[in-house]
Amino acid sequence: MLDLDRLPRHEVRRLRQVAARHPDPEEAFRELAERRLAGEPLQYLEGTAAFGPLELEVDxxxxxxxxxxxxxxxxxxxxxxxxxxxxxxxxxxxxxxxxxxxxxxxxxxxxxxxxxxxxxxxxxxxxxxxxxxxxxxxxxxxxxxxxxxxxxxxxxxxxxxxxxxxxxxxxxxxxxxxxxxxxxxxxxxxxxxxxxxxxxxxxxxxxxxxxxxxxxxxxxxxxxxxxxxxxxxxxxxxxxxxxxxxxxxx
Ligand SMILES: C[S@@+](CC[C@H](N)C(=O)[O-])C[C@H]1O[C@@H](n2cnc3c(N)ncnc32)[C@H](O)[C@@H]1O
Known part of the structure; x- marks a missing residue:
């Protein structure tokens, strides 16, 4: 059972946006949320980070x-x-x-x-x-x-x-x-x-x-x-x- 209350709402929203790009958004969201709850940084899950004028891919x-x-x-x-x-x-x-x-x-x-x-x-x-x-x-x-x-x-x-x-x-x-x-x-x-x-x-x-x-x-x-x-x-x-x-x- 996912304990989404442990994640800030803005993070849940951002993970839902990432999941929406997958063929099965609900399954993708569950997997992303589990990884986030296990301590994986949000930017690794999103795959991007802003830096000055640029958007960089990160992993x-x-x-x-x-x-x-x-x-x-x-x-x-x-x-x-x-x-x-x-x-x-x-x-x-x-x-x-x-x-x-x-x-x-x-x-x-x-x-x-x-x-x-x-x-x-x-x-x-x-x-x-x-x-x-x-x-x-x-x-x-x-x-x-x-x-x-x-x-x-x-x-x-x-x-x-x-x-x-x-x-x-x-x-x-x-x-x-x-x-x-x-x-x-x-x-x-x-x-x-x-x-x-x-x-x-x-x-x-x-x-x-x-x-x-x-x-x-x-x-x-x-x-x-x-x-x-x-x-x-x-x-x-x-x-x-x-x-x-x-x-x-x-
Ligand atoms: C704190 S990170 C900074 C990364 C990036 N410049 C940034 O600001 O996001 C330090 C970087 O230095 C690299 N590094 C560590 N020791 C190094 C060395 N002796 N010579 C060259 N690069 C090194 C690491 O692999 C890492 O990518």
Missing amino acids: RRVLIPRPETERLYELVVELVTDPGVVVDLGTGSGALALALKHRFGSARVVATDISPDALEVASANAERLGLEVEFRQGDLFSALPADLAGRVGLLVSNPPYVAESEWESLPADVRREPRVALVAGPRGTEVLARIARGAADWLRPGGLMACEIGETQGQEALELFGAALSDVRVAQDLTGRDRYLLAWKS
Whole structure:
């Protein structure tokens, strides 16, 4: 017996809309509701997530793009006019890379991920949206073509920044998302530290580094990125939490 009272009404309505596309809507709705009640994220069941100006297809191979990351996109487009070369490290569904290509049509946009599964989703999104982005698989900067060294005008990343010990306390539906997308290591700042160490080699003079961070990581991020870049600052999300690191190459 389905306990639909445990689901918010807007979710029931959205699941009914998805089910209506199936040949047997009642059966499809029952199956979707059971999966939702078992903790599967709504966006995986719908198969889509909004991100800035785009609608992306998502499934369990990728992190569901978050409103906090949309805010990072908004901050960046307020600061940059003509980036030339854009790099997105850890692109997941392609969210930042595709939104930035949509915004800066003439830019060369390169998006990387360590996960081949994520890159399949991101490439399919790019093709469906008609946005030309170069996707490259590999560990952070090692995925980038050598000729981009010192030429990147905008380097963005929403890297994993959760500590291993925090994983078990994350909400059940968040733990349905890929662990590699969320967990960075014992401290949580390991991937941020590696990005901070490499950024200056890839940015052009005047280039911007813009990174999402965990809300308790502002001070450490300032120290990590301040070692190699200039005008380093932390910016807040719409609720006032420290969630972004911005820095420039002098
Ligand atoms: C927090 S998710 C962000 C996904 C997407 N940028 C977004 O904002 O929705 C982090 C992404 O980084 C990727 N990732 C994790 N470690 C990586 C590494 N060492 N090198 C490259 N990508 C990595 C994960 O596979 C995941 O897609």
